[in-house]
Amino acid sequence: MPKGKIVKVSGPLVIAVGLPGVRMYEVVRVGKPGLIGEVIELHEERVSIQVYEDTSGVGPDEPVIPTGEPLSVELGPGLLTSIYDGIQRPLDIIRKKVGDYITRGVDVPGIDHEKKWEFNATAKEGDKVIGGDIIGEVQETTTTVHKIMVPHGIEGKITKIKSGKFTVEDTVAEVKNDKDSGAAKVTMLQKWPVRKQRPYRDKHSVSEPLVTGTRVIDTFFPIAKGGTGCIPGPFGSGKTVVLHQLAKWSDADIIVYVGCGERGNEMTDVLMEFPELKDPRTGEVLMKRTVLIANTSNMPVAAREASVYTGITIGEYFRDMGYKVALMADSTSRWAEALREMSGRLEEMPGEEGYPAYLATRIAGFYERTGRVICSGTGEREGSLSAVGAVSPPGGDLSDPVVQSTLRMVKVFWSLEAGLAYQRHFPAISWLRSYSLYLDNVREWMNDNVAKDFMECRNKSMSILQEEESLQEIVRLVGLEALSMQDRLTLETAKSIREDFLHQHAFDPQDTYTSMKIQYRMIKIIIKLYNLSKDAIEKEVDFSGLTELKVKEKIARMKFIGDNEESKFDEIESEMEKEVESLIKSSKV
């Protein structure tokens, strides 16, 4: 292959000449240390390369060697429980090889090529297959069966297939068709270019919520399986904690967590905590369904840009097996900033805030890769890929171009409010500014799987919270005394919704996760008390009596009621009825 030559080095940007025939997004090895780079612009002779490793000590006249391949990830058994850098190099292996620091030029495959897996053929000789069809399975972790699929581009009749112990490079099946002369060999390893969306047969509209166990999300602003969401907010407002909560408790089959340009310790936190945590539904260790991608803020900037694509490609691959995959990216702002930095060095015409004009297209392209799909291959296998991105706007200002471009794409907006975080109301998701466009999609599922009146309770609570806002305005102007008893009840109830329901402590072992069933019981109790009180007020019961109900103490503690203690909710309900009843009685005498 022809060798090119460096002419310019400016941080992560290298310009080279002498590379005729090199293609856009092709991977090249840069300079004497052989750094990994990717072609991002072609200008006649000059080739612009973004380099995924530190370029210190590299200079003009050093060689650039094309590899002929686009930036790709390796897909196959061994992905789960891994922790990768932005370009799918396993960080645990890097540590074994070069120690505690990340040095340059380390070459390691994304998945272990030597490990033998027990392959169970599920197709047989003579079966006709096309790309995407499942021909076998590997029990990758105790929670997850890795489906081995025919790579795209291969189709025909299986001429050979056998179960047994294989490495990912071994041939497990051969597929032959009339057009080609030889048989295509199928291994358990696929390579896929990260910037190219993996195909599917059909996209469907979403219908099932991704249950996260976070009450303000599931009950108020749900995200669907296959849906998209974003969580913008100033520093310290709780983006990472919310994303960690999603990664821990969401009812997805597979989690891909991308730490993009954020703190090293947060990745360590996940690494140390996940192996200790158990899935509330299956009792299995959470790490076993998780893939981590960590390109922290002090790691090379260009790889930050690649990390979200690496993540979403891995997500698509598991989706193709028919799994429900959820991806979290913390933070997409750092990805956008990496784009901006490269764009600046390329001396492109800057758009808003210096971001390149193609920022919105890139963001759209990323979220477009989500969805609920019918997977490629024969049959009606359904998979979904959801994505949630944190956004970190300067000063928490939502007019930031990354926030705005993201909001145009995603369907759920969890707006973090500095004021709430400041009061330590967590999660600091604003109930007034946030929205979910999936409410109609998930309504039926909620009706069938939670309760018929669940959405009704939800909507009632929402309107009480909205009313609170305007009532508070009045209180500020003329004082509480000016309000009617009914209005004061609204305020009391809103307070209860905020404190007893929305407020949720991520670090409390019980409060951290609430099942849909319990969420329903909780919100229902609050609304029931509201209705009972309303009724009582109409019967001229003294309002202060209603604020001093003994049962309120229990309502304040209902977040600590476990899934197996549902009867406690019945007790609260009947106690509530009795207490209000006796108030009504005593006010009559």
Added chain:
Amino acid sequence: MQKEYLTVTNIAGPLMLVEETEGIKYDEIAEIVLASGEVRRGKVLEINKDKALVQLFEGTTGLNLNQSRVRFLGRGVEFGVSPDILGRVFDGLGRPIDDGPEVIPEKKVDINGLPYNPYARDYPSEFIQTGISAIDAMTTLVRGQKLPIFSGSGLPHNDIAAQIARQARVVPSLDEEDKGKSGEKEKFAVVFGAMGITFEEANFFINDFRKTGAIERTVLFVNLANDPAIERLATPRMALTAAEYLAFSQDMHVLVILSDMTNYCDALREVSAARKEVPGRRGYPGYMYTDLSLIYERAGRIKNKKGSITLIPILSMPEDDKTHPIPDLTGYITEGQIILSREIHHKGVYPPIDVLPSLSRLKQKGIGTGKTRHDHASVTSQLFAAYARGKEAKELAVILGDAALSDVDKKFSAFADGYEKSFVAQDVYEDRGLEKTLTIGWKLLSELPREELKRLKDEDVEKYMK
């Protein structure tokens, strides 16, 4: 003998262009010999064919085009480390300025360091007692954390930093089962990086370290207000290179104080402007987040290593504005922030820490049973809530008059005053143990009606509120 170039063709701001070069590498250092014989140092910011763009740490004043000779050294900026750096004072570029002997380095290390592999990190979880109640109780510092002080001009951040440096130590928990245990004998060091602070400020630290004998285990890098501004870009990296050596080669627990990061960022802006880069917010470059994280992320712990680096950067918020890019980007990288308040300072309270917007994100992993005391989390959460409510009540009283407050609100209002006066406030030389801190907290809370204190547990109330 390296090649010398006499081909400087352009000088602008802190930058200089050298042409007709050969074999120059990105990020290597250059030595520039002026007509006077003075030697300055710079580093290659960009290399385009035979043209090298060099940033001069000591500025370009006095440089001319045809008499400046430039040599490229074929390596990055380095600092020579050895155990002998302890007790020494260096300038912002790592040259000794304390009349001591030359340091004979054990090895020379590139000051940019290398990123820690996230897989190699150990999560910080050991409580550091600073002896300052507002920090220990409310915004707890743990070993390996990066926790900045957001300050403003004229506020006593230096006194606080010096007090932390004097008093910080790891202590056994106060639980029954840990009673009588003494803190482990461990090796400590302080690394101080001064960027653009005044001579008086620097002297204050040096004298304070001398007085307490701490100087023996301190390394200072000093770039003063009248020292070259661009040199400041190297100073925190020098400091952290020294810290990494002490922590991970010498098993020491190192506290790094960097003051003032605002001056550092201004130097960064100066270079960016000279390069005519597209300016970001308020003229600071778009890559400032990345640049700062390369500094801040060097704090931490590494698995199987004894030492640690705890980092306290100090920055003054221009116009006390927390959303200014310097505090904003810092907050996006660090693990919390300690915010000083001018209002509290004006009340005569030292340290004027406003606990409400302050936060230690690693607190919950560093406190509680076995670490500090089992009631630490609940009592401080209650103190926080009560103080917030007290402040609210006071605000209300300002608008509507005292009469508008309910009796309970009046109690909370009084609590807020008491909290500032006897909990937050302490002497610069008072090393207040956590036990005493918590006792004061409980005492203050006991003035409030029990039914208002929902975050306290009954058994703790029984035990501590008498």
